[in-house]
Amino acid sequence: MSQTKPPLYLIDAYGLIYRSYFAFMSKPLRNPAGKNVSALFGFARSVAILLNEGAPSEKGQLQKPLRLVAVFDSLTPTFRHKMYSEYKATRQKAPEDLHEQVPLVEELLKAMGVPALAMDGFEADDIIATLAKQCQKEGRDCYIISSDKDLLQLVGKGTWELRPAKMSNSESGNAAGLSVELVGAAEVKAEWGVNPDKVLDLLSLTGDSSDNVPGVKGVGEVTAVKLMSRYGSLDEIYKNIAGIEGAVGKKLAAGKESAYFSKSLIKLAEEVPLGIKSIDELSVENIDRTAGAQVLLREGIPSVAKMLDKKAQGAAPQAGGAASGTEQAHTGAEAGFSANGGAYSPWEPADEALKGKGVYKTILDLKELEALLAKARKQGLLALDFETDSLDAWNAKPIGISLAIKPKEGFYVPVAPHEGTAPFIEPEKVKALLIPILMDAEMTIAAHNAKYDYKVSRGWGIERWKCKIWDTMVAAWIMDPERNNYSLDSLAGFFFGVTTTAYNDIVAKGSTFDTVALDVACAYSAEDADLCIRVMQHLEPRLKKTNSMDLFAKLEMPLLPILAEMEGIGIKIEPKVLRDYGKELGEELEKIQAETYKTVGHEFNISSPKQLQVVLFEERKLKPGKKTKTGYSTDVAVLEELAHEDKVPALILRHRTLSKLKSTYVDALADLADREGRLHTNFVQTGTATGRLSSREPNLQNIPIREEEGRRIREAFIAKPGCVLVSADYSQIELVVLAHLSGDKNLLEAFTEGKDVHARTAALIFGEKETDVTPDQRRIAKTINFGVMYGMSAFRLANELSISRTDAANFIEAYFKTYSGIRTFIDELVRKTEETGYASTIFGRRRTIAAINSRNKTEKAAAERVAVNTPIQGSAADIVKTAMLNLDKALTKAKSPARLLLQVHDELILECPRDAAKETAELVKREMENAVKLTIPLRVSVETGKHWGDFH
Secondary structure (H helix, E strand, O other), X not given: OOOOOOOEEEEEHHHHHHHHHXXXXXXXXXXXXXXXXXXXXXXXXXXXXXXXXXXXOOOOOEEOOOEEEEEOOOOOOOHHHHHOOOOOOOOOOOOHHHHOOHHHHHHHHHHHOOOEEOOOOOOHHHHHHHHHHHHHHHOOOEEEEOOOHHHHHHOEOOEEEXXXXXXXXXXXXXXXXXXXXXXXXXXXXXXXXXXXXXXXXXXXXXXXXXXOEOOOOOOOHHHHHHHHHHHOOHHHHHHOHHHOOHHHHHHHHHOHHHHHHHHHHHOOOOOOOOOOOOHHHHEOOOOOHHXXXXXXXXXXXXXXXXXXXXXXXXXXXXXXOOOOOOHHHOOHHHOXXXXXXXXXXXXOOOOXXXXXXXXXXXXXXXXXXXXXXXXXXXXOEEEEEEEEOOOOHHHOOEEEEEEEOOOOEEEEEXXXXXXXXOOOXXXXXXXXXXXXXXXXXXXXXEEOOHHHHHHHHHXXXXXXXXXXXXXXXXXXXXXXXXXXXXXXXXXXXXXXXXXXXXXXXXOOOOOOHHHOOHHHHHHHHHXXXXXXXXXXXXXXXXXXXXXXXXXXXXXXXXXXXXXXXXXXXXXXXXXXXXXXXXXXXXXXXXXXXXXXXXXXXXXXXXXXXXXXXXXXXXXXXXXXXXXXXXXXXXXXXXXXXXXXXXXXXXXXXXXXXXXXXXHHHHHHHOOOOOOOOEEOOEEEOXXXXXXXXXXXXXXXXXXXXXXXXXXXXXXXXXXXXXXXXXXXXXXXXXXXXXXXXXXXXXXXXXXXXOOOHHHHHHHHHHOOOHHHOOHHHHHHHHHHHHHHHHOOOHHHHHHHHOOOHHHHHXXXXXXXXXXXXXXXXXXXXXXXXXXXXXXXXXXXXXXXXXXXXXXXXXXXXXXXXXXXXXXXXXXXXXXXXXXXXXXHHXXXXXXXXXXXXXXXXXXXXXXXXXXXXXXXXXXXXXXXXXXXXXXXXXXXXXXXXXXXXXXX
């Protein structure tokens, strides 16, 4: 194909819009007004990368488009609907907030001057086919940006499909060009088993369930490919129908009319009257980038706006004065609702006084620093941020300290040389001035990710802080617990339209902060302290407005230093125990692999989804489930279902489980201990939407609780010599919370009488005496007891218990008859959430659920599950945190030698001298059981032992 004419790039607009929307389905991106802009973000970002960096060409080089058009489907019924009224009739209606973004995409294209085409009565695919044909006539290459398999029939003769890679909600600008896969004739043949010109015939046989195209009933992809390989075309298949024996021949004969009818539906129209004389009319050589950027700024998408127009960075949005910001931070909670059902936004626009750049100064005189800190003491507030020589907070040395006492003003105090020679203040003198402030109970220290600064100060030799802490990161999380990004940069951009000084622009990769020039270090660091004050002033009234201040100030902030101390102490491990278990697991994995090969009859790569697909669905003839881009899914859910029918999926599941445990924990943990053999995790307050703590580096929350493998891993966690571990675990705390919230008579009675709740449930469901309940009946009841709070369906219950869906539905129905109060509670909770837009815990922790009133059934059902689970799991998390606060106070008051080490789910782990074990266990039990007063008492099981694995 000639390269003298610029190639045409065709964007399947709705395809890209849908992909962008669903990529952020769990955490939608929202503009300052709370509207979903996920689709606009993904579409705009893809166009910006395409224009800036290009996409792969057939020569393997990136190529920027000079001719480009976005193609949309008809808004009116097409000729296919007239041919077949059931065409696409089975498609679920797209979410309303997806449709609302289409005009925004069209507005963006119009503002930029990027051509867009649609034609009544025709689909986008038909317009694409027409333009591709016109490209061939003009001797011009054509690239179709789409993942639509119907368009593969156009590939070849200078036409390629650019298939977008999977989009994630962490994507950002990419200098490597648009993330797409170049699909030519060879790739079509390799993937589908036929050449592009035969894709139409292939699809005519298989049909298309997503478009409700019938095909030949009972003929799947594998059979269709075999038939096409043998006969070459649909016509040849039916010419030789008499020679095709067995069930396939009968299916083909019965489905002949359907096959040719399907072909007429799938065949693309190549003569759509577009009125375009030459592809050159679709030029993008003189687009208006600034106008497009303004649309994106208005919708709170500044990073993509900057990709279109560098000058757009930090510009103020054009609508309503609402703050712009990092679009990855615009999650579901930004929509917000007030308690009386009227809309409000927790992310209201910031005051103008908080916007704009600040003024920053370096302090090199001790007297000047004393004067600044005296002002801080007088007003009772100081923003603080340490710059260090390491990210290992406990062992990091301060290089400088940034301070602020009011918005738009910040100070940098160097306590070490910059660039080797720059002046600084002696660190011990600075420390001496800071200590009285940190030890003042009347002072408030504001910091972003304050736990890091707390740990740096502790490592610097400062005692545990007595001041109040105001962590802006945690405050932002409480306001919006589903936000993607809580970085100070993100919040500053979102609230104040401020583009912060990027750390990577200051420090070369591999360098440390002391290599930075003093004036540059000041600009970066002092800005952080200033922005911290601004975010605090912006969020504090909003925390009060949503009645979240007590949760923040009385629970989360006092917990912060406790978590930091726990991280610093760590827990001792025995690496040899882990390494020995690692060898056992390695041998077990080899046995599973050998058994799998023997069962299958040959070796294959167990870790390869593609090879596993062949083994399961072609060789073992198992029924495939959901389809992915690379074939039929082999994820855990699919394998669990198939494991009921065949041995191989069960073996694969076992191999995956043990392999992950070995690599994630057994092999990794042994190398993470410090010189004293202690392992230090990092507890994350902002890691979940329910309020539960999470942990990372390493993540100790995901060690299996009940499986033997988990116990073997926990065996490596031990007490230091002369000490024991104390484990205190709340008994069925989420069920207790459910009983308290629902007030269900039968559930309350079971707990009040100290009965086995699962046996009681089984007795009531099955109409048996509790003494006659079988282990299997108790297992069913236990699964339902815990599953109901997660919205467990009959389908899921059937899978988990390996029973029929009818039996599962009957069990759930019997459960709600037994516990009618729970049914009423759930219904009322959903209704209330529909009115207010959020669910809340006993402690007032809110979680906005934007999709609770969605017209999309799937989205709505998921939102209802979240609405039910949040008050239960969130309240349980708040109770555990309250217990940690009370326990810390009690241990301090009693001058106990016991130290809190870990919090994992509903369990607290402490370490204490062996001779103090009994009194420690009694104190822990007392404090945890009295953390809060519910309708029924909390019960805590306390055990002591040398190893964590000793506990049940």
